[in-house]
Amino acid sequence: MSSHKILNIHPPxxxxxxxxxxxxxxxxxxxQVLINRGxxxxxxxxxxxxxxxxxxxxxxxxxxxxxxxDLIRKASRDKERIMVCGDYDVDGITAxxxxxxxxxxIGAEAVHYVPHRIKDGYGLNRKVVEIAKxxxxxxxxxxxxxxxxxxxxxxxxKNNIEVIVTDHHEPSVPVKPAASAFINSKLNGSCxxxxxxxxxxxxxxxxxxxxxxxxxxxxxxxxxxTIADVVPLTGENRIIAKEGLNQLxxxxxxxxxxxxxxARIKQEEINSTYVSFILGPRINASGRVATAQAxxxxxxxxxxxxxxxxxxxxxGYNRQRQKIESKILQEAQDLIEKEVNFKExxxxxxxxxxxxxxxxxxxxxxxxxxxxxxxxxxxxxxxLCKGSGRSxxxxxxxxxxxxxxxxxxxFGGHSHAVGLSVAKDxxxxxxxxxxxxxxxxxxxxxxxxxxxxxxxxxxxxxxxALADELKELAPFGTGNPEPLFFSxxxxxxxxxxxxxxxxxxxxxxxxxxxxxxxxxxxxxxxNSLMNAQSLDLVxxxxxxxxxxDSVILRAKDIFLR
Numbered sequence: 374m375s376s377h378k379i380l381n382i383h384p385p386x387x388x389x390x391x392x393x394x395x396x397x398x399x400x401x402x403x404x405q406v407l408i409n410r411g412x413x414x415x416x417x418x419x420x421x422x423x424x425x426x427x428x429x430x431x432x433x434x435x436x437x438x439x440x441x442x443d444l445i446r447k448a449s450r451d452k453e454r455i456m457v458c459g460d461y462d463v464d465g466i467t468a469x470x471x472x473x474x475x476x477x478x479i480g481a482e483a484v485h486y487v488p489h490r491i492k493d494g495y496g497l498n499r500k501v502v503e504i505a506k507x508x509x510x511x512x513x514x515x516x517x518x519x520x521x522x523x524x525x526x527x528x529x530x531k532n533n534i535e536v537i538v539t540d541h542h543e544p545s546v547p548v549k550p551a552a553s554a555f556i557n558s559k560l561n562g563s564c565x566x567x568x569x570x571x572x573x574x575x576x577x578x579x580x581x582x583x584x585x586x587x588x589x590x591x592x593x594x595x596x597x598x599t600i601a602d603v604v605p606l607t608g609e610n611r612i613i614a615k616e617g618l619n620q621l622x623x624x625x626x627x628x629x630x631x632x633x634x635x636a637r638i639k640q641e642e643i644n645s646t647y648v649s650f651i652l653g654p655r656i657n658a659s660g661r662v663a664t665a666q667a668x669x670x671x672x673x674x675x676x677x678x679x680x681x682x683x684x685x686x687x688x689g690y691n692r693q694r695q696k697i698e699s700k701i702l703q704e705a706q707d708l709i710e711k712e713v714n715f716k717e718x719x720x721x722x723x724x725x726x727x728x729x730x731x732x733x734x735x736x737x738x739x740x741x742x743x744x745x746x747x748x749x750x751x752x753x754x755x756x757l758c759k760g761s762g763r764s765x766x767x768x769x770x771x772x773x774x775x776x777x778x779x780x781x782x783x784f785g786g787h788s789h790a791v792g793l794s795v796a797k798d799x800x801x802x803x804x805x806x807x808x809x810x811x812x813x814x815x816x817x818x819x820x821x822x823x824x825x826x827x828x829x830x831x832x833x834x835x836x837x838a839l840a841d842e843l844k845e846l847a848p849f850g851t852g853n854p855e856p857l858f859f860s861x862x863x864x865x866x867x868x869x870x871x872x873x874x875x876x877x878x879x880x881x882x883x884x885x886x887x888x889x890x891x892x893x894x895x896x897x898x899x900n901s902l903m904n905a906q907s908l909d910l911v912x913x914x915x916x917x918x919x920x921x922d923s924v925i926l927r928a929k930d931i932f933l934r
Contacts, residue, residue, distance in 0.1 A: 378930060379823035380911070382859060383409045393418055402834060403842050406827050406856045410607075422845050424615045426589065430566055432582035441537045441554035442582050444512060448535075449481035453511035458486045458501055459669075460517040460572065461660030463653050467598030468516035468539075468573035470672040471591055475580040484508060487665050491730050494759070495785065495792055497522035505534050512537070517572025519552070520544050520559075521785055526551045539575045541604075542785055543771050545778070569605045569852070573598030574613060592617035593626055594672065600645050601653035603790070605852025614848045618643060628671035631684035632656070645848040658691035661731030698732040705736055705750060706743075715744075719811035719820065720773075722804040724751035724758065734761035734790065741765060745822045747773075747811065749793075757782055757794050764789040767819040773810045777803055824911050824929065826859045832886035835860065837924045840914045857929065861909040869903065871896040881910065881926075889917070892928035905933040 386408055393404040396415040404418075412418050420428065432438055448455050455476060459469035469485055476483040486501055493500065496518045502525060505513055512535045519526070519538035526536050527549075535553040543559055556579060558570040567578065577595045580588055596617020599610055606614050624630045624640040629652070633640045636651050643652070659667040667687055674680040708723045721740055733750045740748035741763045747770055751760035764770035769788045774781065780803045784793040795803055835858065849855040866887055869879035875896035880889055890910065892898070902908065909932040917923040 379818070379821050380826055380859065381823055382826040382829060385828070389413065397422075400839065400842055402828060402830070402839055403845075406843070406846065409825075409827050410853060421611070424612050426587055426612065426616055429581075429587060429612055430578075430609055432578035434567065435556045435578065437554035437556055438579070438582050441539075441556055441579060444535050444537060444553060445476070445481065445514070445583060446479075448512045449476075449479055451511075452482065454508060455481055455483040455512045455514060456486060456501075456505055456508065456510045457483055458488075458497060458513060458515045458518065460495065461487060461490045461665035462517075463601035463656045463668075464572045464598040465517035466656060466660070466665055466668050466672065467594040467601075468576040469669055471573060471580060471594045472514065472516055472576050473673070474591065475583060475588070479583060484510075485669075487660075487669060489664055490660055494794070497525040499525065499528075501525060502528045502532065505529060506532060510534060515539060516576045517541070520548065520557055521546070521783075523549045523551060537579075539572070539579055541570055541572050541575050543787060545775070545783070545785055566608050569608065569610060571599045571602040571604045571610070573602075574604070574610065577613070589616065590620065590625065593620035593629065596621060597629075597648060597652065597656070600648040600848070600850060601656070603649075603851050606645070606848055606850040607852040611848075611853065614645065614850070618645065618648075618848055621648075626672070627677060627680040628674045628683065631674075631677070631680035632671065632687065634681075635684040635688045645850050649850070654694075655687050655691045658694045659687050662690050662693050662697065662729070694732060694735075697729045698735050701728050701732060701750075702736050702739055704728075705740060709740070709744070715746075718808050719746055719815045720808050721746055721748040722751070722807065723749075724753050724760070724800050726753045728752035730759045733759070734763065734792075737761050737763040746815075746820050749791075749807070751793075751795065751800060753797060753800070755797065758797055758800060760793045760795065762786075762791045762793070764791075765819070766823075768811065768815055773807055773814070776810050777806045780806060824857060824859075825854070826911065827856045828858055830858045830860055832860060832863070832881070832883045832888050835888060835914055835924065835926060836886070837916065840916055840924050843914060855913045857911060857913060859909065859911050860926075863908050863910060865902060865905070865908070869899050871899055877902070877928075881908070888924065888926050890926040890928050892931060895928065895931065898931060898933075901933055902931070907934045908932060909934070 390401050390404045394401045397418055407418050457472050459465040473483055513529055514537045516539050520540045520542045521544055529536050530551055537554045538552045539556045541558045558567045558575050573595050595613050599613050604610055621643045622641045638647055656668045659665055671683040705723050713721055730752050737748045737750045747764040747768050749760055749762035751758050762770050770791050771786050771788050774784045774791055780799045782794040786792055843856055863881040863883050866880040866882050869877055872878055875894050877892040877895045911930040912926040912928050915925055915927055917925045
């Protein structure tokens with residue numbers, strides 16, 4: 374219950390809503406939801422609702438794509454060994470598995486390199502040069518990294534090794550043209566429609582260009598990395614996510630099937646939520662607490678027994694990660710109580726000796742969610758200190774870091790997720806500087822959590838027919854959130870039940886209709902709810918897990934009156 378949250382209710386556009394409803398033969402409510410997502414024509418709505426693989430864009434819209442394809446085909450034709458360098462998160466590992474599989478299909482000989490998160494850090498490093506020379510590599514291809522690895526790329530080129538960079542990260546400084554081919558969705562020379570691709574999405578466009586095919590059977594990997602990397606599920610990403618989830622549901626990839634079984638989820642029911650909160654964290658876990666090689670082996674496994682063994686191991690890494698994360702989160706919150714003055718500090722920045730670098734991003738994300746302000750978490754040691762940051766809706770954290778770059782050894786990432794390296798002596802000045810930047814850019818209103826409400830509904834409209842119709846909008850995620858509704862002046866009907874994990878289940882009415890609602894993590898509100906005169910509800914609409922014909926309102930917040 375958060376009486377301070379701001380409700381942003383989208384203003385209705387009756388004329389456009391009615392026209393879309395009539396032309397598409399959909400409800401006025403669904404029409405308004407589409408309008409809220411920037412859709413203005415029947416053609417745009419049709420394309421959004423009826424995703425087609427034929428709408429995937431031409432990979433050669435990337436400026437250097439022809440050059441990259443020529444380099445790979447030459448290496449394959451000349452029997453030259455290729456090395457693919459990836460990252461240790463889900464996006465990087467799925468991109469690595471995808472490209473290695475594609476190179477194998479076209480007959481190219483390829484080896485790979487995955488950095489260790491703590492020993493090597495993000496991106497290309499000197500080891501890549503040494504391995505490439507040792508193995509007589511003639512072509513290095515990066516996936517989900519390489520944009521800011523200028524020195525390593527220059528060293529590779531000095532050794533007559535061609536370098537193709539495929540990436541989606543923002544460059545920390547203007548890009549130097551050292552690479553033989555540069556394919557980055559964030560840089561000039563790439564099509565605007567590709568600007569939100571994940572790293573695996575960029576790698577997928579390269580694989581499309583190499584094979585001349587849509588590689589439908591590999592879209593499960595592309596969807597995994599795309600959804601887990603929290604990029605907008607619009608445009609090209611929506612096609613990838615929707616078709617990729619269909620491939621995931623088929624269960625044809627041995628490793629993912631084994632991981633779903635270990636996680637106790639039915640593969641045919643996998644959706645974007647399962648990827649974000651169940652499969653993705655497990656695939657990430659091996660790279661956080663050990664090495665990401667286990668996750669790569671899992672995704673590429675063709676042996677059932679091997680896949681099951683790897684899946685169990687990765688599930689164990691995930692449990693280990695959860696314990697480490699829980700401890701650091703508590704310590705970070707203790708530091709916030711002592712060090713952070715919320716009247717003065719618009720960005721949370723905490724640092725402590727010995728924090729495990731593998732979970733800093735998760736901790737930063739949870740702190741940003743809890744306190745609703747950008748959060749940066751730094752692990753301190755005598756050498757170079759590593760940190761991760763996560764932001765809120767109205768603050769470009771990567772942009773803020775560029776204004777503090779004089780205090781940082783290195784940094785990279787996206788608008789809302791960053792990594793950085795900083796000398797121990799520069800941590801305090803960095804905290805001051807980034808808070809000065811935030812003070813200029815963040816208003817008090819920006820620091821209040823808000824709900825973007827699609828429509829205010831009466832409970833009569835919030836029925837099973839609408840819940841079924843809204844399924845056409847899936848998959849949900851960044852850029853395409855699950856529709857959020859608001860109903861006011863409701864009355865409690867009967868006594869609420871408190872179920873497992875502090876879940877509250879209750880019935881409400883507005884006299885025109887009565888609906889069942891469920892509120893996860895709100896069991897403590899039972900007595901307050903029973904004593905309230907009325908309530909307003911923010912919710913999403915779905916069906917009961919146990920009775921698919923019964924509609925249920927999934928509460929996101931309850932305002933008691």
